[in-house]
Amino acid sequence: MTEEENRAVRSLKEIAGSIYDQIDSGKVPKMTLPLRTKSNIRFDPKHGVFKYGKATGARSAKKVNGALMLLRTMYVLEFIEDMVQNGKSSTLREMYYISEGWEKAKFSSQDESNMLAEDLEIVTACMREDFKLRAEENGASIIGDLTISEMDRKGKVKRINCRDDVGDSGYGIPNNVEREKVQLLGTNAKFVVAIETGGMFDRLVENGFDERYNAVLVHLKGQPARSTRRFIKRLNEEMRLPVVVFTDGDPWSFRIFASVAYGAIKTAHISEYLATPTAEFVGITASDITNYDLPTDKLTDVDVRALNAELKDPRFADEYWRGEIETMLKLNKKAEQQALAKYGLDFVTDRYLPEKLSNMGVLR
Amino acid sequence: MGSIADELAKKQKEISVSEFFERNRHILGFDSQSKALIMGIKEAVDNSLDACEEADVLPEIVVTVERTEKDEFRVSVEDNGPGIVKKAIPNVFGRLLYGSRFHAVRQSRGQQGIGISATVMYGQITTGKPAVVISKTGADDVAWRMEIMVNTKRNLPDVLKEDPFIWDGKEHGTKITYHMNGRYVGGRQSVLEYLRQTAIVNPHARITFTDPDGRRTTFERATDRMPPATKEIKPHPSGLELGTLMSMAKETKNKSLGRFLQLDFSRISDRLAKDICERAGLDMMADPAKLTLEEHKRLLAAIGTAKIMAPPTDCLSPIGxxxxxxxxxxxxxxxxxxxxxxxxxxxxxxxxxxxxxxxxxxxxxxxxxxxxxxxxxxxxxxxxxxxxxxxxxxxxxxxxxxxxxxxxxxxxxxxxxxxxxxxxxxxxxxxxxxxxxxxxxxxxxxxxxxxxxxxxxxxxxxxxxxLNKKETKSKTRVKFEIVQEILPLIAQKSAKIVGKPVPKLSGSITKIMNVVWVDDAVSFEKGHHRIRVSIYNYTPQSQKFNLHMVLPPGAFDYKGLQFFPTEVREDGKVTWELPKIASTERLDINFSLSGLNKEDYDENEIYASGIDPVAIIGAEPLPGDWDLKGLEVTESVEAKGPAPEEEEEEVDYDEAKEALNDD
CATH class of the missing domain: 3.30.230.10 (Ribosomal Protein S5; domain 2)
Structure with a gap:
C-alpha cells in the first residue's frame, strides 16, 4: 500500500467510524458536507480560482434519501477498501454496476454514484484516483510542437512529440496526467488554443494553424474532462504557455470557459488542481456575432434561462462577462464557431484568430 | 268573412297524440340514430324491472341486439315478470299514454305510459315492421304472440296477427321484439353502459346482454333481496295547480267537498278540511264537481295558507x-x-x-x-x-x-x-x-x-x-423503512468497517420516529376476515394506553384468540387495555371476524385513548361520545397529520444540490 492509499483508507475509515459512533451514542447519524451549489462557491485569492464556501448541508438518516446515501457510502467504503487491498481499480461506471448487488443500497443512476465519489473526495481531501476510481471518459486530443514522456501500461516510458509522432487525431490525453505518468519535457510553442468542437479542431489542424502560429491545439470535447483541464493547467504552469479558449458563442460555451479558467461548481473542491486562472476567452463572443455578421440561431427558452442563471453565478460576476451575457440576451442570438465558414474555410485561421489573438496580445 | 272561417274550420282537425309525437320524436328522446337504439331498450327494461318488482319476482332480463341490415337492428327484451293479460297487450304496446301508473303517486321507473309504445312506433316508422310481443301470465296459462303496430292517426293499437303459443320452459314473463333503424356505438353513451349502470342501482336484477357481434355480458345479481315495495300515496296539497285541482274535483267519487279534501289528498284531516272550507268560504257539504272557477280559486288559496304536514315518505324506496x-x-x-x-x-x-x-x-x-x-x-x-x-x-x-x-x-x-x-x-x-x-x-x-x-x-x-389516512400512512411507512431496514444495514456495515460489534439502534430510532405507530391490515380467507393491528412504540419512553375498534356487531370471533379484549360491546365497540410497551418494542393484536361477506368489512376503524393524540399515528383519538351513542358523527373528525417534525436545523445536503452537470 502506498502512502496515498494508506491515507485514503484511513480517512474512509474515519467516515465509517463517525457514523458508527453517532448510532452508538443514540444520535441520528449524519454527514456534514459543504453545499455544492452555485451560491456556495467563493473566489479563492490564494489560487485565483473558485472553491466551495462555508455553507454546509447535512446528509441525515432522518430522511429516506439521506439514509440511503449513508448506506451507499458504507458500501462504497467497503468496496474501495477491498480494491486497495487487492490492488485493483475500477471505473466509476463499473462501481455503478457493482452496486447492482447491493440490494437496498443500489444506486438509482450513475450521476448518483459519481456524485458520491466526489463527496468522498471532498470529505477526505483525497482524489478519487486515491480511491482506485477512474473516470471512463478519456481526455481529449492534443496537436502541437510539445514533447512529453508517458509511462505506458507496461511500465515503459515513451517520448512523444505531439506534432511529429502522432497521427491527425493527435495525442490522446490519458486519464491520469499526474507527474508519475506524464512528464512535460519541452515545447517551442508560444500559446495553447483550447477548442470546444471537433470540427473546429480539425479545421485548425488541416489549415496548419499550429505550425504557422506556433500553437498547441487542445480539443476540449465539449465540457472538458478532469484530465484535460489538469493537462491544460500543467501546460500553463510548467511550460509557461498562455491559454486561450475558443468555443461556440452560446451560454453553454461560457460555462465551458468558466470551468477551464475559474473551476467547475461540481469540482470546486479541487479547483486549484484543475483550473487555469490566466486562461482567456477568445470567442465566439456576443459582439463577434455583430462584428463579423455571423449566421445565427435564436436563443431557446433553455438558453435564456441558462444566461439568466449565469448572471447570478459568482464566476461571471465581472464587467466583461456581465456585458457579454447581457449583449447575447439583447441580441437574442447565438452562433457556432463553425459559422465563421460563411467567409470561407481559411477565414478562421487567416483572419479571425490572428485578428483576435493580436488584439489580446497573445500574438505579437 | 264567414266563408274563410268555414274554410279554416275544415282544415282544423284533431291531431292525435301519437301523430304529435311522430312529428316531434325528439321530445321522447329518439333524436339521433345511436340514441334511439338506447332509448328503446331503456323503455323496455324499465317496464320489465317495474313489472318484476310489482310482482315481487327477482328480475331476470335478457337483452339482445342483432344487426339485420346496415342501419337496421332487431332488438329483443325478455323478462320473467308477471306477464300481461291478453286483452291488455295491444294497449300497453300499441297505444301512447296508456298505463297503470300515470295517476298513481308513487315511485316507479315508468310513469307516463309513453315509452314502450313510442319505441314500437319509432320502430315501425323507421322500418315499417311491427313489434312482436309474447307474454305468459302463469305456468298453466297459454302464452300469446301478437304482432302490433301503432295506428298513429287514432292512437290505437293495430293487431296484425295473434296466436296462442306454448312458451316452453317459461313460467311467466314478457318478451318484446322490434326492428329499428339505429346506430350501435360503444362508450359512455351506449347500450352496454346503460345496462351496466342499471345493474349498479338494481343489484337484485340479473341482466344478460348480447351485442350485435354476439358478445355476451352478464351482470350477475349482487343480492337476492327485493327492494321494499313502494306504496302508493294520494297527492299532497302543496304545490297543487289550479287545473289539477279542477280536474280532480270533477272526477272524484266523493260527493262532498269535505270528504274530497280529506280522502283524495294526503295529510288533510277532518279538522283541516273544515278549516280550509271555512277560509275559502265554501260549504263542507258542497258537491266538488259543481264548484265554479271562482270557488276553485278561493279553495286553492285557502289550501295554500293552511299548515299541512309534509307528505308521508314511506312511499319511497331508497337503494340503501x-x-x-x-x-x-x-x-x-x-x-x-x-x-x-x-x-x-x-x-x-x-x-x-x-x-x-x-x-x-x-x-x-x-x-x-x-x-x-x-x-x-x-x-x-x-x-x-x-x-x-x-x-x-x-x-x-x-x-x-x-x-x-x-x-x-x-x-x-x-x-x-x-x-x-x-x-x-x-x-x-x-x-x-x-x-x-x-x-x-x-x-x-x-x-x-x-x-x-x-x-x-x-x-x-x-x-x-x-385520503388523509392514506397520506399519513405512506409518510409514516417511509420512516418505517428507514428504521426497520436502512438504519440496521448502516449500523452493520459501519460496524464491519471499523471492526466493532453492531451498535444498538434504539436511540437513533426513537429520535427519527418519536411516535407510536399503529399499522393494520385486513384480509379475507376461508370465510373469515383476519385482522392484524401492530403497535410499534418508537418513542424513547415505554407506553401504556387503550386501543378501541368499531367492528360489525356480533362478528367478533373468540376462537383462537391470544390477546383478549377488555370489553366487547353488542354494538361492535371493542376495547383493549394494552400492557406496557417498552421503547422500540412491538405488540401485535390478531383476531378474526366471522359470518360476514368479504365486502362487508374492508377498512379498520382504530381509536386510542390514554395517550397524547400527537404521539400516535394510525389511530384516531377516541371520540368524546364513545360511551354515549353510535359513531356516526365521526364524519366530522378530520384525520390528523403526523406529529410535526422537529425544526430541521441544517440544510438537507441532497436536496440543496442543483443540477451540477450543466456547467
Whole structure:
C-alpha cells in the first residue's frame, strides 16, 4: 500500500467510524458536507480560482434519501477498501454496476454514484484516483510542437512529440496526467488554443494553424474532462504557455470557459488542481456575432434561462462577462464557431484568430 | 268573412297524440340514430324491472341486439315478470299514454305510459315492421304472440296477427321484439353502459346482454333481496295547480267537498278540511264537481295558507347504503377501486308536494383515470340518465361543491372535479321533475339541488378522511423503512468497517420516529376476515394506553384468540387495555371476524385513548361520545397529520444540490 492509499483508507475509515459512533451514542447519524451549489462557491485569492464556501448541508438518516446515501457510502467504503487491498481499480461506471448487488443500497443512476465519489473526495481531501476510481471518459486530443514522456501500461516510458509522432487525431490525453505518468519535457510553442468542437479542431489542424502560429491545439470535447483541464493547467504552469479558449458563442460555451479558467461548481473542491486562472476567452463572443455578421440561431427558452442563471453565478460576476451575457440576451442570438465558414474555410485561421489573438496580445 | 272561417274550420282537425309525437320524436328522446337504439331498450327494461318488482319476482332480463341490415337492428327484451293479460297487450304496446301508473303517486321507473309504445312506433316508422310481443301470465296459462303496430292517426293499437303459443320452459314473463333503424356505438353513451349502470342501482336484477357481434355480458345479481315495495300515496296539497285541482274535483267519487279534501289528498284531516272550507268560504257539504272557477280559486288559496304536514315518505324506496356499495362493487370490481366511500342515503324531503330522497356514493382510485374529469353516474328512480348531463340538477350540484376540500382537483373550486373517482347520485321521488318528456335530466329545483349537495359533501368527507389516512400512512411507512431496514444495514456495515460489534439502534430510532405507530391490515380467507393491528412504540419512553375498534356487531370471533379484549360491546365497540410497551418494542393484536361477506368489512376503524393524540399515528383519538351513542358523527373528525417534525436545523445536503452537470 502506498502512502496515498494508506491515507485514503484511513480517512474512509474515519467516515465509517463517525457514523458508527453517532448510532452508538443514540444520535441520528449524519454527514456534514459543504453545499455544492452555485451560491456556495467563493473566489479563492490564494489560487485565483473558485472553491466551495462555508455553507454546509447535512446528509441525515432522518430522511429516506439521506439514509440511503449513508448506506451507499458504507458500501462504497467497503468496496474501495477491498480494491486497495487487492490492488485493483475500477471505473466509476463499473462501481455503478457493482452496486447492482447491493440490494437496498443500489444506486438509482450513475450521476448518483459519481456524485458520491466526489463527496468522498471532498470529505477526505483525497482524489478519487486515491480511491482506485477512474473516470471512463478519456481526455481529449492534443496537436502541437510539445514533447512529453508517458509511462505506458507496461511500465515503459515513451517520448512523444505531439506534432511529429502522432497521427491527425493527435495525442490522446490519458486519464491520469499526474507527474508519475506524464512528464512535460519541452515545447517551442508560444500559446495553447483550447477548442470546444471537433470540427473546429480539425479545421485548425488541416489549415496548419499550429505550425504557422506556433500553437498547441487542445480539443476540449465539449465540457472538458478532469484530465484535460489538469493537462491544460500543467501546460500553463510548467511550460509557461498562455491559454486561450475558443468555443461556440452560446451560454453553454461560457460555462465551458468558466470551468477551464475559474473551476467547475461540481469540482470546486479541487479547483486549484484543475483550473487555469490566466486562461482567456477568445470567442465566439456576443459582439463577434455583430462584428463579423455571423449566421445565427435564436436563443431557446433553455438558453435564456441558462444566461439568466449565469448572471447570478459568482464566476461571471465581472464587467466583461456581465456585458457579454447581457449583449447575447439583447441580441437574442447565438452562433457556432463553425459559422465563421460563411467567409470561407481559411477565414478562421487567416483572419479571425490572428485578428483576435493580436488584439489580446497573445500574438505579437 | 264567414266563408274563410268555414274554410279554416275544415282544415282544423284533431291531431292525435301519437301523430304529435311522430312529428316531434325528439321530445321522447329518439333524436339521433345511436340514441334511439338506447332509448328503446331503456323503455323496455324499465317496464320489465317495474313489472318484476310489482310482482315481487327477482328480475331476470335478457337483452339482445342483432344487426339485420346496415342501419337496421332487431332488438329483443325478455323478462320473467308477471306477464300481461291478453286483452291488455295491444294497449300497453300499441297505444301512447296508456298505463297503470300515470295517476298513481308513487315511485316507479315508468310513469307516463309513453315509452314502450313510442319505441314500437319509432320502430315501425323507421322500418315499417311491427313489434312482436309474447307474454305468459302463469305456468298453466297459454302464452300469446301478437304482432302490433301503432295506428298513429287514432292512437290505437293495430293487431296484425295473434296466436296462442306454448312458451316452453317459461313460467311467466314478457318478451318484446322490434326492428329499428339505429346506430350501435360503444362508450359512455351506449347500450352496454346503460345496462351496466342499471345493474349498479338494481343489484337484485340479473341482466344478460348480447351485442350485435354476439358478445355476451352478464351482470350477475349482487343480492337476492327485493327492494321494499313502494306504496302508493294520494297527492299532497302543496304545490297543487289550479287545473289539477279542477280536474280532480270533477272526477272524484266523493260527493262532498269535505270528504274530497280529506280522502283524495294526503295529510288533510277532518279538522283541516273544515278549516280550509271555512277560509275559502265554501260549504263542507258542497258537491266538488259543481264548484265554479271562482270557488276553485278561493279553495286553492285557502289550501295554500293552511299548515299541512309534509307528505308521508314511506312511499319511497331508497337503494340503501349497503346495496349501493354492493352494486358498485359488483360492476366496478374490474377497475379495482381502492376505496368505496360509505354511501349516503338522506332522509326524504319534499318538493312541490312530492316526497323525494337523495343517495350518493363515491368510488375512488384503482385503475380509474387520474387526470380525467370524474365520471358522474346519474340515476332517477333507479334509471340511469345518460344524456343532457350539463342540464341536470345532479351535475349542477356536483359542480357547485368545492371538491378541493375533499381531495379532488377542481380548477377554481367549481365545475366538474378531476381525479380517479366515480360519483353516483340517485334521486328517488314519486314525481321526479325532469326537464323534458325524454326524462334525460332532472330539473334544477332548489330543494333537490340543495339535498344533493349536502349528500355529496357528507360522502366527500369520508373520501377526504380516507385520503388523509392514506397520506399519513405512506409518510409514516417511509420512516418505517428507514428504521426497520436502512438504519440496521448502516449500523452493520459501519460496524464491519471499523471492526466493532453492531451498535444498538434504539436511540437513533426513537429520535427519527418519536411516535407510536399503529399499522393494520385486513384480509379475507376461508370465510373469515383476519385482522392484524401492530403497535410499534418508537418513542424513547415505554407506553401504556387503550386501543378501541368499531367492528360489525356480533362478528367478533373468540376462537383462537391470544390477546383478549377488555370489553366487547353488542354494538361492535371493542376495547383493549394494552400492557406496557417498552421503547422500540412491538405488540401485535390478531383476531378474526366471522359470518360476514368479504365486502362487508374492508377498512379498520382504530381509536386510542390514554395517550397524547400527537404521539400516535394510525389511530384516531377516541371520540368524546364513545360511551354515549353510535359513531356516526365521526364524519366530522378530520384525520390528523403526523406529529410535526422537529425544526430541521441544517440544510438537507441532497436536496440543496442543483443540477451540477450543466456547467
Amino acid at each position: 347504503a349497503q346495496l349501493i356499495k354492493k352494486g358498485l362493487r359488483n360492476v366496478l370490481d374490474e377497475v379495482r377501486p381502492e376505496f368505496y366511500a360509505p354511501p349516503v342515503t338522506r332522509d326524504p324531503k319534499v318538493h312541490s308536494g312530492n316526497p323525494f330522497l337523495v343517495e350518493v356514493g363515491i368510488v375512488y382510485g384503482g385503475d380509474l383515470p387520474k387526470d380525467a374529469p370524474v365520471q358522474i353516474l346519474r340515476f332517477a328512480n333507479r334509471v340511469p340518465l345518460l344524456y343532457q348531463q350539463g342540464a341536470c340538477a345532479i351535475t349542477k350540484a356536483v359542480e357547485s361543491v368545492d371538491w378541493r376540500r375533499y381531495g379532488l382537483e377542481q380548477r377554481g373550486g367549481s365545475g366538474i372535479p378531476f381525479g380517479p373517482a366515480i360519483i353516483l347520485v340517485h334521486v328517488a321521488s314519486t314525481k321526479v321533475p325532469f326537464t323534458s318528456e325524454a326524462k334525460e335530466a332532472i330539473a334544477t329545483i332548489p330543494e333537490i339541488q340543495a339535498e344533493i349537495e349536502l349528500a355529496l359533501k357528507i360522502c366527500g368527507r369520508s373520501l377526504k378522511t380516507h
